[in-house]
Amino acid sequence: MERDDRAVFRRPVMAWALLLPTLVILSLFLYYPTIQTFLLSFYQVNFALIFADKIFVGLENYKTVFTDPVYRRVLLNTLLFSGSVVALSLVTGLALAVLANQKVRGARVYRLLLIWPYALSPAVAGVIFLFLFNPQAGVVNYVLGEVFGVRPDWLTDPRLAFLVVVLTAVWKNVGYNVVFYLAALQNLPGEVLEAALVDGATPWQRFFRITLPLLSPMTFFLLVMNSIYAFFDTFAIIDLITRGGPNGATNTLIYSIYRDGFEFFNTGMAAAQSVVLFVGVVLLTMVQFRFGERRVHYGG
Amino acid sequence: MRLSNLWVHLLLILASLVVAFPLLVAFVFSTQTPAEIFRYPPKFWIGSALWDNYARVWTEFNLGLYMKNSAIVAVAVTVGKTAISFLAALALVYFRMPLKGAVFWFILLTLMMPTEIMIVALFELVSGIGWANSYAALIVPFLASATGTFLFRQQFRQIPRSLVDAALIDGVGPLRFAWSVLLPMSMNTVAAMAVIEFVYMWNQYLWPLVIIREGERQVVQVGLRMLTSGQDATNWGLVMAGAVVALLPALVVFLLLQEQLGRGFALSEEKG
Numbered sequence: 001m002e003r004d005d006r007a008v009f010r011r012p013v014m015a016w017a018l019l020l021p022t023l024v025i026l027s028l029f030l031y032y033p034t035i036q037t038f039l040l041s042f043y044q045v046n047f048a049l050i051f052a053d054k055i056f057v058g059l060e061n062y063k064t065v066f067t068d069p070v071y072r073r074v075l076l077n078t079l080l081f082s083g084s085v086v087a088l089s090l091v092t093g094l095a096l097a098v099l100a101n102q103k104v105r106g107a108r109v110y111r112l113l114l115i116w117p118y119a120l121s122p123a124v125a126g127v128i129f130l131f132l133f134n135p136q137a138g139v140v141n142y143v144l145g146e147v148f149g150v151r152p153d154w155l156t157d158p159r160l161a162f163l164v165v166v167l168t169a170v171w172k173n174v175g176y177n178v179v180f181y182l183a184a185l186q187n188l189p190g191e192v193l194e195a196a197l198v199d200g201a202t203p204w205q206r207f208f209r210i211t212l213p214l215l216s217p218m219t220f221f222l223l224v225m226n227s228i229y230a231f232f233d234t235f236a237i238i239d240l241i242t243r244g245g246p247n248g249a250t251n252t253l254i255y256s257i258y259r260d261g262f263e264f265f266n267t268g269m270a271a272a273q274s275v276v277l278f279v280g281v282v283l284l285t286m287v288q289f290r291f292g293e294r295r296v297h298y299g300g
Numbered sequence: 301m302r303l304s305n306l307w308v309h310l311l312l313i314l315a316s317l318v319v320a321f322p323l324l325v326a327f328v329f330s331t332q333t334p335a336e337i338f339r340y341p342p343k344f345w346i347g348s349a350l351w352d353n354y355a356r357v358w359t360e361f362n363l364g365l366y367m368k369n370s371a372i373v374a375v376a377v378t379v380g381k382t383a384i385s386f387l388a389a390l391a392l393v394y395f396r397m398p399l400k401g402a403v404f405w406f407i408l409l410t411l412m413m414p415t416e417i418m419i420v421a422l423f424e425l426v427s428g429i430g431w432a433n434s435y436a437a438l439i440v441p442f443l444a445s446a447t448g449t450f451l452f453r454q455q456f457r458q459i460p461r462s463l464v465d466a467a468l469i470d471g472v473g474p475l476r477f478a479w480s481v482l483l484p485m486s487m488n489t490v491a492a493m494a495v496i497e498f499v500y501m502w503n504q505y506l507w508p509l510v511i512i513r514e515g516e517r518q519v520v521q522v523g524l525r526m527l528t529s530g531q532d533a534t535n536w537g538l539v540m541a542g543a544v545v546a547l548l549p550a551l552v553v554f555l556l557l558q559e560q561l562g563r564g565f566a567l568s569e570e571k572g
Contacts, residue, residue, distance in 0.1 A: 014395070014474065112555065114315060120547060120551075129322065132325060257419065258510070
């Protein structure tokens, strides 16, 4: 694993005592519910009755997730939504970080102005965009109406509603990516970039041939973090702006889990969808471990 | 050179404005009455309801109470998780113990288990314990994390080995060593933890939404939901005032500590 040369204290009992709070909380509130979720996904549970019925149904819930048109739509929405949010967040985040990394007067102030959305919550972003895109009072329709003479009804058109939740999710997320890309840019080995400058590489060549590949470990890290964000944290955005509508157009897995679990009390289906999402997270994490680490050793 | 500098400034100003635009709009309209908001053309300046809107969301719509609840939860988790993670990392780095590799992996794997993934089972567990509608439900499950443990572990491994050798030779025990050497040398990590955890907890939405069903213990993010759904014809001035209020604490903490966040992170990235 790693050089263990700092492990000088030989007091195993004390070591376990120090680890105890962490191990207890992780076991009780992470491992146990995760295992329970797997188990629940094989049952059909109905709390609508006074006596909760719990029937073993094997893989039936999974079959529903992958064959029922409503749930297939949810899976497709999740892929499209996460893909769009991650791609847009990464590109925008990198562009802004490169800008913020320029050595100009007032760079520190500009930096703050570009990273502050890190502190935004999905819920705050959600209600602000709900207002921006309000058909009557929203600023977006005021501008579009003045300039192009159109005032779209954003939240009743499936495609437009999808676009609105994607834009909201990107706005909230971009500060995070700027923070991390900026840290990575400031850590790049200066010699390589200078050597390229001496060799007469144009700024574009330097960026695409040198900076971008050197940033790839960070890009993989952010790819995973942004996907997890798009899978889970965007719940508040969808809940506040569209409630999954119109017509299921913005119903993603996490929203569908919430509905099945806490509105329709269909716990088994909620659990099965959670497992599907969990597998997605595991696969992504494995990709990151594999490709993120291989090139990470540029720092020495 | 000067021309390109000018371009950089222009681009930076433009980008900053685009990023800030939604928030600026939110603030401007948070000061207006419904009549002012729906007038045509809209006025992009401070309206007549600044004090009125903020006072009303704070008292009438209970945001004051929700802010207090959010603050209690976010501070408790930030302090608790920092302490618990510090101790776990102390054991992982400075102690010789059996099964350390297994413990390491046990903690690492939880990186793949966000709370939301097991929300149904966690809900059953926590309400089974009888914690529904309590601070405990919002605090206790979040007191330990892989992120915290590994941030401190990374930091400890950059502190020269000679220091712990010296402590050993002088007969200084592990806890004294942790308190008087490790902690002062890890303040950057403590600050980075404080930002990450405070912002994370302050912004939580789904878990409080399902486990807290009484207004008394609700947090401010879910309070925003009540603002948008609790009225017949939405009063956008109030909703925007709520959004500004709910954003402020996380924004202040972030702006105060953001340099440590970058620095703490840059260090750990360098090591890979």
